[in-house]
Amino acid sequence: MRNLKSFEKDLYKCSKCGLCQSACPIFKLTKNECAVSKGKFAMLYGVTIGDLKLSKNINKYLDMCLKCGKCNDFCPSDIDILQIINTAKYEYNKNKYKLFFSLFSKIINFFKKNKNNNSRIIYFRGCVNNIFPQTDKYIKKIFKDFEIREPNFECCGLPFLSEGGLEEFIKSAKHNSEFLKDYDYVVTDCASCESTLLEYPKYIDFKLDKQKFINWGDLIAKKGLKFSFEKPVKITFHKPCHLKDDSFFKKIMRTCENVEYIKMNDYDECCGFAGSFGIKNHQLSKELSVQKAKNIIDTGADYVITSCPSCILGLKQGLFYTKAKNIKVVSLLEFLSKAKNIY
Ligand code: SF4
Numbered sequence: 001m002r003n004l005k006s007f008e009k010d011l012y013k014c015s016k017c018g019l020c021q022s023a024c025p026i027f028k029l030t031k032n033e034c035a036v037s038k039g040k041f042a043m044l045y046g047v048t049i050g051d052l053k054l055s056k057n058i059n060k061y062l063d064m065c066l067k068c069g070k071c072n073d074f075c076p077s078d079i080d081i082l083q084i085i086n087t088a089k090y091e092y093n094k095n096k097y098k099l100f101f102s103l104f105s106k107i108i109n110f111f112k113k114n115k116n117n118n119s120r121i122i123y124f125r126g127c128v129n130n131i132f133p134q135t136d137k138y139i140k141k142i143f144k145d146f147e148i149r150e151p152n153f154e155c156c157g158l159p160f161l162s163e164g165g166l167e168e169f170i171k172s173a174k175h176n177s178e179f180l181k182d183y184d185y186v187v188t189d190c191a192s193c194e195s196t197l198l199e200y201p202k203y204i205d206f207k208l209d210k211q212k213f214i215n216w217g218d219l220i221a222k223k224g225l226k227f228s229f230e231k232p233v234k235i236t237f238h239k240p241c242h243l244k245d246d247s248f249f250k251k252i253m254r255t256c257e258n259v260e261y262i263k264m265n266d267y268d269e270c271c272g273f274a275g276s277f278g279i280k281n282h283q284l285s286k287e288l289s290v291q292k293a294k295n296i297i298d299t300g301a302d303y304v305i306t307s308c309p310s311c312i313l314g315l316k317q318g319l320f321y322t323k324a325k326n327i328k329v330v331s332l333l334e335f336l337s338k339a340k341n342i343y
């Protein structure tokens with residue numbers, strides 16, 4: 001496990017070009033330079049060379065981050081921004097929340113189900129879908145002809161990683177990686193889980209084939225499933241920050257009868273929820289989700305579809321504050337399972 005000091009050279013590579021500011025949803029809203037990577041790195045570099053202490057104030061700015069990774073995509077210095085922020089959180093929280101992390105781990109893994117067979121398609125369910133078992137109903141309806149294997153996975157570890165619980169994260173990663181063998185696809189229906197599984201090789205000795213880590217939408221598009229709806233329906237789509245490729249969505253829409261897709265403005269801007277960010281920075285979270293809700297309302301859609309359970313909560317939050325009660329927020333699977341015919 002790397003410590004913060006080992007990132008000193010990476011932090012020095014930050015040229016203060018400010019490109020991350022043009023991508024960061026928090027900077028756009030607050031205009032606060034400490035809240036974006038540029039400012040966070042100036043502070044963390046000060047910590048690595050001993051000029052600053054990793055204080056409560058710096059931790060406040062580490063928490064003021066959606067972990068959306070948009071700055072990462074823009075950074076010309078190719079710095080792994082999220083790994084540095086996660087390591088800084090770990091160093092700040094080290095030993096403080098050991099008991100909390102271990103209890104949290106026990107609670108979220110309590111709901112795990114174990115459905116093993118020899119299928120070459122592995123399903124990584126994710127914690128939220130363990131708590132809302134209706135997902136099984138949608139999977140059964142859409143993938144009735146598919147054999148799917150569900151090993152005894154634990155949480156992907158994202159809640160630990162983003163809160164500085166690196167030791168617990170590594171435990172989860174080691175456990176899960178044992179089951180990530182012999183497959184054609186590893187399928188998730190949570191963009192955050194998928195992006196976290198892809199982070200494992202940075203923290204443990206583990207090789208994976210990125211192309212084989214897909215979501216249900218990719219699998220539907222690859223298998224060419226078609227859907228026909230009884231009545232005309234208008235939909236829009238929110239792209240989760242952690243979803244790297246959403247090309248499956250348009251492919252699926254082309255195979256849906258009676259469905260009109262209307263693209264919303266800024267369809268890939270953050271919903272504002274982002275796990276514990278929404279709790280620690282409630283006002284910012286509310287403002288981001290309301291902006292998102294306004295874009296949804298402008299489309300006149302009946303449904304807003306997404307592929308991340310955490311985004312579903314963010315979208316619901318925004319629509320609640322804007323009093324747009326008629327628009328339903330659903331996962332892609334829930335929406336497609338409403339089709340009269342699937343073939
Ligand atoms: S991860 Fe997102 S919210 Fe955090 S600094 Fe980067 S762009 Fe801003």
Ligand code: SF4
Pocket residue numbers: 013014015016017018019020021037038041074075076077078079
């Ligand atoms: S884009 Fe990268 S190099 Fe430029 S200021 Fe942001 S973190 Fe530094």
